[in-house]
Every structure is written in structure tokens, then in C-alpha cells.
Amino acid sequence: xxxxxxxxxxxxxxxxxxxxxxxxxxxxxxxxxWYRQDPGLGLRLIYYSFDVKDINKGEISDGYSVSRQAQAKxxxxxxxxxxxQTALYFCATSDPxxxxxxxxxxxxxxxxx
Amino acid sequence: xxxxxxxxxxxxLSEEAFLTINCTYTATGYPSLFWYVQYPGEGLQLLxxxxxxxxxxxxxxxxxxxRKETTSFHLEKGSVQVSDxxxxxxxxSDNDYKLSFxxxxxxxxxx
Numbered sequence: 262x263x264x265x266x267x268x269x270x271x272x273x274x275x276x277x278x279x280x281x282x283x284x285x286x287x288x289x290x291x292x293x294x295w296y297r298q299d300p301g302l303g304l305r306l307i308y309y310s311f312d313v314k315d316i317n318k319g320e321i322s323d324g325y326s327v328s329r330q331a332q333a334k335x336x337x338x339x340x341x342x343x344x345x346q347t348a349l350y351f352c353a354t355s356d357p358x359x360x361x362x363x364x365x366x367x368x369x370x371x372x373x374x
Numbered sequence: 375x376x377x378x379x380x381x382x383x384x385x386x387l388s389e390e391a392f393l394t395i396n397c398t399y400t401a402t403g404y405p406s407l408f409w410y411v412q413y414p415g416e417g418l419q420l421l422x423x424x425x426x427x428x429x430x431x432x433x434x435x436x437x438x439x440x441r442k443e444t445t446s447f448h449l450e451k452g453s454v455q456v457s458d459x460x461x462x463x464x465x466x467s468d469n470d471y472k473l474s475f476x477x478x479x480x481x482x483x484x485x
Binding site: 262265301302303304305306309336350353360361362364365366367368 | 378385397402408410416417418419420423425463471472475476477478
């Protein structure tokens with residue numbers, strides 16, 4: 262079983278719809294992240310959380326919100342999806358006591374039509 | 375702020391060829407440097423890292439040396455295999471472990 266699980270793997274939605282992407286982890290890490298990947302742009306940080314009560318904006322948080330429901334769960338919401346939010350979204354975790362290496366899920370491919 | 379510039383792809387090689395992917399960075403202080411690899415349909419996974427100047431990271435035949443004087447962390451492998459076909463990302467982190475990624479380089483190795 263994957264240590265970092267993202268659901269759904271693929272999603273197609275229409276402009277204006279609200280959508281939630283979910284992430285759960287069994288690694289016991291406190292830190293969790295949401296990134297989006299676009300061709301030619303690499304990965305850009307949307308939000309990150311260092312513990313359940315700590316949520317921080319990344320470089321591209323506009324149009325997104327997050328919820329850290331538990332140490333193991335971190336969800337990303339698009340309140341009103343728009344086509345330029347079509348991308349591959351990754352959740353990741355890290356443990357600073359072990360060098361801070363990021364551990365990624367397999368991604369959610371989101372298409373907004 | 376922090377930034378990473380890596381060589382544009384795509385790169386296509388024959389098996390057993392030598393691979394180099396250039397990566398340079400801009401950062402304040404002394405960041406840690408990473409190479410991540412993304413195989414088709416998967417998330418990124420750490421390939422190697424270096425935490426201070428002149429450190430060499432190595433894994434699976436890949437190597438990269440942290441060069442502070444040239445602000446570079448170039449990835450090399452002496453003899454690539456078809457299974458090395460992937461997207462490679464250079465990244466750096468500041469002290470609170472937020473990573474800044476390069477754009478990624480797609481490598482295709484042909485048999």
C-alpha cells in the first residue's frame with residue numbers, strides 16, 4: 262500500500278464547480294504539502310502545513326483552500342474551478358527529523374473544462 | 375528569493391550513453407540541494423541529495439556534486455539504461471524544508 266495516497270487519480274470537472282482533492286498518509290509525518298505540476302514550470306507550492314493547527318500559503322494559493330483534518334489527512338479544495346487550474350496535483354509529506362525529504366503521492370490529474 | 379534553473383529537455387539518448395543534466399541555483403544562505411525523479415504515472419521520489427558545499431550525492435549510478443563557487447548541482451550518469459527514462463527535477467530547500475523546484479527535464483533512453 263502506498264504511504265501517501267491521493268484520491269481521485271483523475272477528475273474532469275466543469276468551470277465553476279467546487280472540487281476537493283484528498284490526501285492521506287501512513288508515514289506519521291507532521292508536515293504535509295500540496296503542489297501543482299505544469300509542463301515547463303516544474304512544481305509550485307500551493308499550501309503547506311507543519312501540524313494540524315498550522316496552515317500556510319505557498320507561492321500560488323489564490324483560488325485554493327485547504328483543510329488539515331488530522332495529522333494524516335490534508336485536503337485541497339477549489340471553490341470555483343477555472344480552466345487554468347487544469348494540472349497535475351501532488352500531495353507530499355516530510356519529517357524534518359529525517360532530513361526533510363519529501364515523500365509524494367502518485368498525483369491527481371485534474372481537468373477543468 | 376530562491377530559484378532553480380535546469381537544462382531544458384527533452385533529452386533523448388541511446389542505452390549506455392553518458393547523461394548530464396545541468397542545474398544552477400540562486401539562494402541566500404546555504405541551501406540543501408536535491409534531485410528528484412518522476413517515472414511515468416508516478417509521483418516524484420528522491421534520487422539523491424547534498425546538504426553542504428563539495429558534498430557528492432549518489433544513488434543508482436547517478437551522481438551530483440554541490441558546487442558553491444558555480445552555484446551548480448549537475449546530475450550525471452555514466453551509462454544510462456532504458457529504465458532511466460523519466461523526468462528529472464533539481465530542487466533546493468531553505469532551512470524550513472520548503473522546496474523550490476526546477477522546470478524538470480524529460481529524459482528518454484532508447485534501446
